[in-house]
Amino acid sequence: MQSTTRVALDAMGGDNAPAEVVKGAVDAVNKRNDIKIFLVGQKVPVERELSLYTYPKEQIEIVDAPEVIEMAEPPVMAIRRKKQSSIVVGMNMVKNKEADAFVSAGSSGAVLVGGQVIVGRIKGIQRPPLAPLIPTERGVSLLIDCGANVDARAEHLVQFAKMGSIYMEHVVGVKNPKVALVNIGAEEEKGNALVKETMPLLRECTDINFVGSIEARDIPKGDADVIVCEAFTGNVILKLYEGLSSTLIGVIKKGLMSTLKSKIGAALALPALKNTLKSFDATEYGGAPLLGLNGLVVKTHGSSKAKEITNSVFQCVTFKEKEINDKIKEYIINKPAD
Amino acid sequence: MQSTTRVALDAMGGDNAPAEVVKGAVDAVNKRNDIKIFLVGQKVPVERELSLYTYPKEQIEIVDAPEVIEMAEPPVMAIRRKKQSSIVVGMNMVKNKEADAFVSAGSSGAVLVGGQVIVGRIKGIQRPPLAPLIPTERGVSLLIDCGANVDARAEHLVQFAKMGSIYMEHVVGVKNPKVALVNIGAEEEKGNALVKETMPLLRECTDINFVGSIEARDIPKGDADVIVCEAFTGNVILKLYEGLSSTLIGVIKKGLMSTLKSKIGAALALPALKNTLKSFDATEYGGAPLLGLNGLVVKTHGSSKAKEITNSVFQCVTFKEKEINDKIKEYIINKPAD
Numbered sequence: 208m209q210s211t212t213r214v215a216l217d218a219m220g221g222d223n224a225p226a227e228v229v230k231g232a233v234d235a236v237n238k239r240n241d242i243k244i245f246l247v248g249q250k251v252p253v254e255r256e257l258s259l260y261t262y263p264k265e266q267i268e269i270v271d272a273p274e275v276i277e278m279a280e281p282p283v284m285a286i287r288r289k290k291q292s293s294i295v296v297g298m299n300m301v302k303n304k305e306a307d308a309f310v311s312a313g314s315s316g317a318v319l320v321g322g323q324v325i326v327g328r329i330k331g332i333q334r335p336p337l338a339p340l341i342p343t344e345r346g347v348s349l350l351i352d353c354g355a356n357v358d359a360r361a362e363h364l365v366q367f368a369k370m371g372s373i374y375m376e377h378v379v380g381v382k383n384p385k386v387a388l389v390n391i392g393a394e395e396e397k398g399n400a401l402v403k404e405t406m407p408l409l410r411e412c413t414d415i416n417f418v419g420s421i422e423a424r425d426i427p428k429g430d431a432d433v434i435v436c437e438a439f440t441g442n443v444i445l446k447l448y449e450g451l452s453s454t455l456i457g458v459i460k461k462g463l464m465s466t467l468k469s470k471i472g473a474a475l476a477l478p479a480l481k482n483t484l485k486s487f488d489a490t491e492y493g494g495a496p497l498l499g500l501n502g503l504v505v506k507t508h509g510s511s512k513a514k515e516i517t518n519s520v521f522q523c524v525t526f527k528e529k530e531i532n533d534k535i536k537e538y539i540i541n542k543p544a545d
Numbered sequence: 546m547q548s549t550t551r552v553a554l555d556a557m558g559g560d561n562a563p564a565e566v567v568k569g570a571v572d573a574v575n576k577r578n579d580i581k582i583f584l585v586g587q588k589v590p591v592e593r594e595l596s597l598y599t600y601p602k603e604q605i606e607i608v609d610a611p612e613v614i615e616m617a618e619p620p621v622m623a624i625r626r627k628k629q630s631s632i633v634v635g636m637n638m639v640k641n642k643e644a645d646a647f648v649s650a651g652s653s654g655a656v657l658v659g660g661q662v663i664v665g666r667i668k669g670i671q672r673p674p675l676a677p678l679i680p681t682e683r684g685v686s687l688l689i690d691c692g693a694n695v696d697a698r699a700e701h702l703v704q705f706a707k708m709g710s711i712y713m714e715h716v717v718g719v720k721n722p723k724v725a726l727v728n729i730g731a732e733e734e735k736g737n738a739l740v741k742e743t744m745p746l747l748r749e750c751t752d753i754n755f756v757g758s759i760e761a762r763d764i765p766k767g768d769a770d771v772i773v774c775e776a777f778t779g780n781v782i783l784k785l786y787e788g789l790s791s792t793l794i795g796v797i798k799k800g801l802m803s804t805l806k807s808k809i810g811a812a813l814a815l816p817a818l819k820n821t822l823k824s825f826d827a828t829e830y831g832g833a834p835l836l837g838l839n840g841l842v843v844k845t846h847g848s849s850k851a852k853e854i855t856n857s858v859f860q861c862v863t864f865k866e867k868e869i870n871d872k873i874k875e876y877i878i879n880k881p882a883d
Contacts, residue, residue, distance in 0.1 A: 281734070316730075344792055354729060357737040391692060391780040396619070399695040399777045423781040424788030439737045440781055442729040443761040447785050450762030454682055455793050455825070462814075462821030469817035475810025476801050483800030487793070 211243050212524040215297035215306040218248030219275045220313025221511050225249075228312065229256040231516025236266035242520060245270045245306060247297040272296040278509070282316030286324060294318065298325040301502035308503035308523035310494065312511040319355050322497045322504040329532065331539035332499035334359055336367045336438070337506060338374065339495035341448055342487045343429030349375050349384075350434045353441035355497065361404040364388070364435055365412065369538050370498045371433040372415045377529040378522065379492065383416050387431035389440055390420035401437060409435070414538070456484070490515045493522035499535060503527075549581050550862040553635035553644040556586030557613045558651025559849050563587075566650065567594040569854025574604035580858060583608045583644060585635040610634040616847070620654030624662060632656065636663040639840035646841035646861035648832065650849040657693050660835045660842040667870065669877035670837035672701045674776070675844060676709055677833035678717070679786055680825045681767030687713050687722075688772045691779035693835065699742040702726070702773055703750065707876055708836045709771040710753045715867040716860065717830065721754050725769035727778055728758035739775060747773070752876070794822070828853045831860035837873060841865075 216232055218225045225248055232244045243266055246253050250271040257267065274292040276285045289295060294313055298321045300306040309326070311318050319337065328335055336352030351371040356363060368386050375384040388409060390398045397420070398406070409417045421431050423444065436444070463473035494507030494515065503526050505519050526532075554570055556563045563586055570582045581604055584591050588609040595605065612630040614623045627633060632651055636659045638644040647664070649656050657675065666673055674690030689709040694701060706724050713722040726747060728736045735758070736744070747755045759769050761782065774782070801811035832845030832853065841864050843857050864870075 344795070357729070389781065391695070391777055391784075402777075422788075423784035426785065427789045427792035439729055439740075440778060443727065443778055443781060444785060446729075446761035447764065447782060448789065450760075451765045451786065451789050452793060454765035455790060457682070458821055458825050459797060459818065462818040465817045465821060469814040472810040472813025472815070476807040476814060477810075479803045479807035480797060480800040483796055483803060487796050 210527075211241050212308070212527045213243045213245065213306045214520050214523045215245045215247050215270070215300045215309045216516070216520070217293045217297055217309070217311035217313050218246040218253045219272070219293040220311040221507070221509050222312075223510070223512060224312065225253050225256050227511060227513045228516055229253060230260070230513035231511075231520070232267055233257070233260040233262045234513055234517045235520040236262050238517070239521070239524070240266070242266060242524060243268070244520065245297070245300065247272050247293045247300070249273055249275070270296060270300070276314055276317045278314050280314065280317070282314060282320040285314070285317050286320050294321050295325065298322070298504070301326050301504070306502075307527050308505060310505045310507060310516070310519045310523065312494075312507045312509055312516070315354065315506055318504060318506045319497065322500050326500045326502050326504055329499050329501055329535055329539065332366060332370075332535070334363045334366070335497050335499040336370065337495050337497050338371055339445060340379070340492045341426070341445065343427055345429030347379065347492055348426065348429060348432055348434050349379070350436070350441050350445060351498070352436065352438045353445045353495070354438050357438045359437050361401060361408055364401075364405045364437065365408050366499070368409055368412065368415055368417065368433065368435045370535055371435065373531060373534045373538070374496065374498060375432050377531055377534065378525050381432045384432035385418045385430075386415045386433040386435060387418050387421035389434060389436035389444070390422065392420070392422065452487075491518060493519035496522070496526070501532075503532070548865075549579050550646070550865045551581045551583065551644045552858050552861045553583045553585050553608070553638045553647045554854070554858070555631045555635055555647070555649035555651050556584040556591045557610070557631040558649040559845070559847050560650075561848070561850060562650065563591050563594050565849060565851045566854055567591060568598070568851035569849075569858070570605055571595070571598040571600045572851055572855045573858040574600050576855070577859070577862070578604070580604060580862060581606070582858065583635070583638065585610050585631045585638070587611055587613070608634060608638070614652055614655045616652050618652065618655070620652060620658040623652070623655050624658050632659050633663065636660070636842070639664050639842070644840075645865050646843060648843045648845060648854070648857045648861065650832075650845040650847055650854070653692065653844055656842060656844045657835065660838050664838045664840050664842055667837050667839055667873055667877065670704060670873070672697055672704070673835050673837040674705045674708065675833050675835050676712065677783060678830045679764070679783065681765055683767030685717065685830055686764065686767060686770055686772050687717070688774070688779050688783060689836070690774070690776045691783045691833070692776050695776045697775050699739060699746055702739070702743045702775065703746050704837070706747055706750065706753055706755070706771065706773045708873055709773065711869060711872045711876070712834065712836060713770050715869055715872065716863050719770045722770035723756045723768075724753045724771040724773060725756050725759035727772060727774035727782070728760065730758070730760065790825075829856060831857035834860070834864070839870075841870070
């Protein structure tokens with residue numbers, strides 16, 4: 208018998224909810240029959256959206272969650288008080304094994320807090336890292352941790368390296384992924400106190416393909432598949448990636464529109480250019496998993512459209528099929544945490 | 546009487562030394578007569594390069610320095626052992642008040658160590674930060690510190706903010722520059738331990754225009770003029786800026802060359818495009834000053850061409866004319882460090 212992956216989807220999360228979330232859910236079940244989606248959110252608007260589409264009815268179910276956590280709300284407070292919010296209801300479904308995964312484009316803070324407090328960590332995992340994929344010249348790399356655990360310690364980074372390696376190999380499909388630690392120089396003696404403490408611990412790991420330091424300038428080249436760093440650094444990398452890409456593309460557009468000759472040139476070049484720039488877009492791969500939890504929690508961009516939602520649902524299927532959490536547990540048993 | 550700025554120039558530093566350094570020096574003295582340049586390096590090759598040009602002889606002098614510090618040498622050891630290297634000889638000229646400034650495209654590590662050990666800090670300055678200018682949509686911002694002092698403390702960051710503000714206002718010419726602290730969210734409660742400790746200290750500073758947090762995604766927009774951060778973060782920002790710009794421009798070029806139609810379009814658009822991208826280039830402003838020293842030390846890119854060298858020399862003139870170090874000393878007297 209084919210196994211079904213059950214995904215609880217935050218129908219109220221993100222700038223384009225519920226419309227794009229519902230569309231993403233419909234597209235997912237219209238493409239695969241091994242998925243069951245729970246649209247968690249305010250029943251009336253979700254139902255209205257859903258009524259616009261044709262899809263196998265048994266594959267989508269609405270779970271009412273009348274409350275909404277706003278982006279600006281302090282996360283800990285929101286999770287504690289809004290028991291009927293889509294995030295809390297959806298995460299409780301994962302906790303109670305009614306769903307295998309929870310996907311949300313809503314408040315990052317609330318998703319991170321909820322993941323830890325409601326879904327809970329795998330025994331032995333000290334900190335669950337958030338691990339988005341970032342585009343590179345060669346494809347994508349996993350950036351781990353990009354904002355879940357500021358001021359993490361060396362032993363946490365070692366767990367990140369291992370979990371990132373498992374994810375990259377089995378979900379993204381990169382064989383024997385190269386793992387590197389973000390540093391400010393290639394030389395062994397460079398780095399801050401955390402890097403100097405982490406480096407020898409990673410060198411000792413025989414179960415990952417650790418390749419040493421990576422300087423930020425080499426990340427876009429795709430020199431490593433798993434980019435390990437502390438959350439503050441990771442968040443700076445992720446946000447600068449987004450900001451600088453958008454600024455540079457803006458500067459280039461301005462250049463292309465600056466003269467009559469260049470405008471004609473731009474009209475001719477644009478289709479090919481758009482095609483290449485699309486390859487530099489990580490949303491194809493779904494959202495950022497919060498790893499090391501009893502279940503899967505995936506955070507997608509706040510600006511997610513249907514396509515990213517659909518891909519995030521498929522990502523949950525792969526995560527389940529490849530038994531990622533069993534692999535993480537095996538690693539923890541073989542290498543107990545301090 | 547017009548005052549002369551005396552600049553010791555590392556004729557052996559960088560990928561294009563001595564040719565581009567010598568050319569940069571010649572261009573500088575041919576443009577301004579209030580500059581005296583000491584070309585510090587191996588006499589024979591420097592003399593040979595210099596003999597190719599016409600310039601006012603009294604404005605350039607060669608200072609022999611037979612040793613060369615290589616890029617890969619451990620900096621502390623190199624500074625200690627190679628007393629006859631261009632970096633050590635040039636920095637000693639600043640220390641002995643024979644030169645006002647030292648400019649080098651050589652080993653960053655050696656320049657940072659030499660600045661601290663040979664030139665020395667202004668009394669009261671705890672850590673001298675390296676502060677490059679980075680391009681933004683609106684012009685440039687000063688990134689301080691970008692690699693000199695990893696694991697700096699909150700009180701160091703406060704000094705960086707003040708020195709950066711003085712530099713940006715008086716050397717770059719931005720009135721009442723906006724100062725921001727790099728953070729991973731706009732909310733007050735976000736950040737790591739260092740940010741949480743630094744934020745209230747910066748809020749108390751009445752002598753700078755502190756605007757609060759800046760997320761990395763907003764740096765390229767030019768939302769702040771002085772970007773304050775710890776050196777590890779700053780180095781990651783600087784290097785990612787370089788790497789991502791180069792990758793994206795490569796991806797775009799590939800797109801433009803991918804079809805016949807786009808190739809024709811590219812040929813038409815390229816001149817205008819190049820012009821706009823040039824505005825996104827900070828080398829126009831010279832190199833990165835190492836601030837808070839008894840004199841000025843400027844680190845230029847290892848790949849510096851004559852133009853960046855010339856601009857760095859002019860930057861030294863402005864630094865002296867605007868009495869930046871006197872302004873830093875005044876600040877220290879009024880706000881004694883812990």
